Amino acid sequence: MIKILKHKSTLPGFNLSLGYTVAYLSLIVLIPLSMLFIKTSSMGWAQFWDVITSPRTLAAYRLTFGASLAAGLVNVVFGFLIAWVLARYHFPGKKIIDAFVDFPFALPTAVTGIALTTLYSQNGWIGKPLYAMGIQSAYSPLGITLALIFIGLPFVVRTIEPVLQDLDGEIEDAAASLGADRRQIFLKVIFPGLIPPLITGFTLAFARAIGEYGSVIFIAGNMPGKTEIAPLLIMTKLEQYDYSGAAAIAAVMLAVSFVLLAFTNFLQWFFSKRIGMN
Amino acid sequence: MNARAESPIIRRTLIAAALVFLAFFIFLPLGIVFINAFGKGLGMYFKSLVDPDALSAMRLTLLTAAVAVPLNLIFGIAASWAIAKFDFWGKNFLVTLIDVPLSVSPVISGLIFVLLFGAQGAFGPWLIDHGIRIIFAPAAIILATIFVTFPMVARELIPVMKAQGTEEEEAAMTLGAGGFKTFWHVTLPNIKWGLLYGVILCNARAMGEFGAVSVVSGHIRGQTNTLPLHIEILYNEYNFTAAFAVASLLAMLALVTLVLKSIIEFKYRAELKASGTTENSP
Numbered sequence: 001m002i003k004i005l006k007h008k009s010t011l012p013g014f015n016l017s018l019g020y021t022v023a024y025l026s027l028i029v030l031i032p033l034s035m036l037f038i039k040t041s042s043m044g045w046a047q048f049w050d051v052i053t054s055p056r057t058l059a060a061y062r063l064t065f066g067a068s069l070a071a072g073l074v075n076v077v078f079g080f081l082i083a084w085v086l087a088r089y090h091f092p093g094k095k096i097i098d099a100f101v102d103f104p105f106a107l108p109t110a111v112t113g114i115a116l117t118t119l120y121s122q123n124g125w126i127g128k129p130l131y132a133m134g135i136q137s138a139y140s141p142l143g144i145t146l147a148l149i150f151i152g153l154p155f156v157v158r159t160i161e162p163v164l165q166d167l168d169g170e171i172e173d174a175a176a177s178l179g180a181d182r183r184q185i186f187l188k189v190i191f192p193g194l195i196p197p198l199i200t201g202f203t204l205a206f207a208r209a210i211g212e213y214g215s216v217i218f219i220a221g222n223m224p225g226k227t228e229i230a231p232l233l234i235m236t237k238l239e240q241y242d243y244s245g246a247a248a249i250a251a252v253m254l255a256v257s258f259v260l261l262a263f264t265n266f267l268q269w270f271f272s273k274r275i276g277m278n
Numbered sequence: 279m280n281a282r283a284e285s286p287i288i289r290r291t292l293i294a295a296a297l298v299f300l301a302f303f304i305f306l307p308l309g310i311v312f313i314n315a316f317g318k319g320l321g322m323y324f325k326s327l328v329d330p331d332a333l334s335a336m337r338l339t340l341l342t343a344a345v346a347v348p349l350n351l352i353f354g355i356a357a358s359w360a361i362a363k364f365d366f367w368g369k370n371f372l373v374t375l376i377d378v379p380l381s382v383s384p385v386i387s388g389l390i391f392v393l394l395f396g397a398q399g400a401f402g403p404w405l406i407d408h409g410i411r412i413i414f415a416p417a418a419i420i421l422a423t424i425f426v427t428f429p430m431v432a433r434e435l436i437p438v439m440k441a442q443g444t445e446e447e448e449a450a451m452t453l454g455a456g457g458f459k460t461f462w463h464v465t466l467p468n469i470k471w472g473l474l475y476g477v478i479l480c481n482a483r484a485m486g487e488f489g490a491v492s493v494v495s496g497h498i499r500g501q502t503n504t505l506p507l508h509i510e511i512l513y514n515e516y517n518f519t520a521a522f523a524v525a526s527l528l529a530m531l532a533l534v535t536l537v538l539k540s541i542i543e544f545k546y547r548a549e550l551k552a553s554g555t556t557e558n559s560p
Contacts, residue, residue, distance in 0.1 A: 004366045004367050004368070005365070005366050006365040006367065007365050009364055009444070010452075011444060011447055011448065011451065011457075011460075012451075012457035012460075013359060013360075013457050014360060014363075014364050014366075017356040017357070017359040018356075018360040018366070020352075020356040021353065021360050021361075021376075022372075025353075025357075025372075025376065028424055028425055028428055029378055029379055029425065031394075032390040032391060032393075032394055033378070033382070033390055035393040035399075035400060036386070036390055036393065038400075039393050078296075081295060081296050081299070082296045082299065084292065085292055088283075089289055089292070089293055095540075097300060099537075099539070099540045100300065100304055101304075102536060102539065103308065103532065103536060104304070106482055106532035106533075106535045106536050107307075107486070107528070107529060107532040108485070108486025108487070108506050108528045108531075109384075109488045109506070110486075110488040110506035110507075110509045110510055110525070110528075111311060111486075111506070111525040111528050111529055111532075114311075114509060114513050114521055114522070114525060115308070115310050116307055118310055118518070118522075119306060119307060119310055125306070125310070126302070126306070150304075153303065153304075182284060211381075211382065211383025211384065211385070211386065212489075213384050213488065213489035214384065214489050214506070218510075218513065231383050231384070231489065232385075234386065234389060235385055235492070235493060238389065238392060238493060243393060243396065243398050243399070247393060250386045250389055253383055253386065254386060257382065257383070258381070260381070261374075261378075261381045265374070
């Protein structure tokens, strides 16, 4: 028998719990996910390349990644602002506001979708003034970005907030006693420590955004080549029984997700190591 | 102390800017759900909810959560026991694998089950020969939901169990308690809030999942529609009041989830703190 346990333990249930974990993981996650790669590899390189470089697919990728990038950047700015205000200031209702930051996590995406579409469409509360100014806020890339901002916000806030709360005030006092003004303290003392969580928060929001479906399709307009996101294109291919095409587009997106996941893990490892060394 | 705080004007401006952003992006969308749901009166609201298709969607949503949440709870307990209490090769890799469903697009989460069980899928012909329907049936909806919510209990339990260490369990075992007795009387009371937290988040996602379920459902009214899918159908039929009435149920679920989450976070912090002190004490 291969020895997997590193140290002997007096506690029981190792074989049972690990065995069950691996079996359930394989059955629910690993085997189904591997189907994607089996399906893709069975279609041949030329056909795979044709699918993922067709103008319609490329347009969908461009839109998905572009809107996710834009939403991620907006969230970095406003997520930082919200985390800052929640971590450092006191104002009435702060606890409730803090709890509501997680609302986009809790609200089912279909509800988000119809609520945002109603708000931003031509006759909507926000849409009406925007359309009057000539800004098409629904059924456009802007609408898609708005939905992605909504779903990505908690990732950025929740990554930065704990770091801000743990900041050592004494360092700021020390900087002030050495003659630094508030602006210098922020830029040279506080902000550098916030760059790692900002990058991590951005990556998490971005990764969630590229796969997002429910909150986007209602507000997107779903015009092929114009407002059709990659997850919707997968859906369309499936409805046409083009399983290979759907699998090919999905494989590319999954690969990007895994690279992003590896990147955030690497960042966390890298920065925790650096802090450990200091 | 001046060094740690901005001037009152800057502070107030920043607070105001944050609140305006949250008002537009969180409170307005939430408000619009209820305004539209009740827009045509209470009669219309309740009529939309007791519609037979809505009721059948509610039943399927409850059934899905009733299967997916307990299964992922059992998995979460098994996985966190193995990962938190033992040291074995490949542990970090296993933890990474458990989190994988969180980084998979909902549409892809549904797609993989179509590739497995769909008419042209790996097991499709065999299933058709034996008259078993998985895709476009509740079975696939439940499977896709289990996949999507797979890590949600485990990832809450692993850090809590890790923080508890193994001393208490080892003491119980030395005193002659069996494995199950030790888990029930020593481990479980220590992790109960973490467990509840995971269950609540898992349940919210299970009841609200849209993308993955949409791929495998087939959208058969009265049969394979969950609440989120029913909302989509109503909305696409321009039946906005009914769509928002059903949506308001899920919005209330989200609000209840947030409240419970906040309460548990309060208790949970105490739980983690308590474990911290036992670890530090000699």
